[in-house]
Amino acid sequence: MRGVQGLVLVVEDERAIADLICLYLRRDGFGVHVEADGHAALAAVRRLRPVAVLLDVGLPGLDGVEVCRALRAAGDWTPVLFVTARDDEVDRVLGLELGADDYVTKPFSPRELVARVRTVLRRGAPRVSAVHVVGDVKLDGDRRRVWAGGVEVALTSTEFELLAHLMRHPGRVFEREQLLSAVWGYAAAAGTRTVDVHVAQLRAKLGDRSPIRTVRGVGYSVEAS
Template sequence: MRILLVEDEDAIANAIVRGLDAEGYVSEHASDGITGLWMAQESEFDVVVLDIMLPGLNGYEVCRRLRESNDSVPILMLTAKDGEFDEADALDLGADDYLTKPFSFVVLLARIRALLRRTSAGRDPILGTGTLRLDVSRARCWRGNVEIALTAREFALTEFLLRRKGHVVSRLTIAEHVWESDLDIDSNVVEVYIGYLRRKLDRPFGTHDITTVRGLGYRLLDSPLEETTAGNG
């Protein structure tokens, strides 16, 4: 999941970025409204966390322009102000949620997850292929009836592959959506994590769903979902 943070206070921005990275999200940061608007329009993000008091363009204006361009990305507004009119203004302009500073990272993370659940509700919160299932809203994974423990990064990579099952995705594309976009192109971290997933999702079950397409990238096979009772617990 990719999150754009538009925040001009470096201490706050650095803390949020570190926290999101630890939770397995890919975060991009802009320190002014003009750059934030450009990044939101040029790249695909799952959530935009947007401060109101920004240099260049304030958060209200960034939000307004995104909505005028029919961009439906979920927007969580941040502000040091505290008042019902500020909240009303943000929501009237198209923001999906509102959080007043100071706030805890735990609360911010909960709000982000809530926005992601709302977004995934319009898609399919249960992703799968063959006997592999991923419950996006509860962050749980099964192969058949066996629940598999995944780290935050492994879960993000599995979700990314499942949403593109049947299609070849390049190492660069994976890196941009599951890791930071400036990941060293010569790094083998993608291959390492593909190996982790094969050892957890394929080999113990005698399957080979994650395939390597030489010179192009990786593909998760698109197989008919098999009926199981996984996820009922």
């Protein structure tokens, strides 16, 4: 059932964990649909159009990484939050490079998990109302669209908000911790590597048109070439 906050698809094969997540999401006004394997999850995304997907990495058969890869390859940019028992940085970076919006490791606080869902959805809300242009990159906040050299670029909600935050302040240098706070909504405990991975993804998508500059030992800024 779709709640007042929208429907969240929970993809988790451990029933006790799925039940706990559902309890807290429903308390917060979300509708919830649960699937226990990757193939069913892909079908559910297409059928139900959830506002977000909580995706366990260690699923039987088609695992969470492959589910996320399939969604992004099909042009589906529904916000995805990985939930996993693995806390290895390689796994974390891989998930973000595939287009995941956030990454939560077990054991987790259910309240924190719901807060992370809300944060990801806020990033996707139309709050950047102006059109910003830096060099050959144009960002339209109302339509949540980005072009590089006149060619539209598909971004996750997190990538969009990171680029928008930088483009609202051209020339200003932001430390990684400042970007974590402004875009992700939480502090350095999340790890500044998260910022680096998303910047790398933005640069890859924008190509030679990317206005993002690294300020060694400090952080990032956007500047016209």
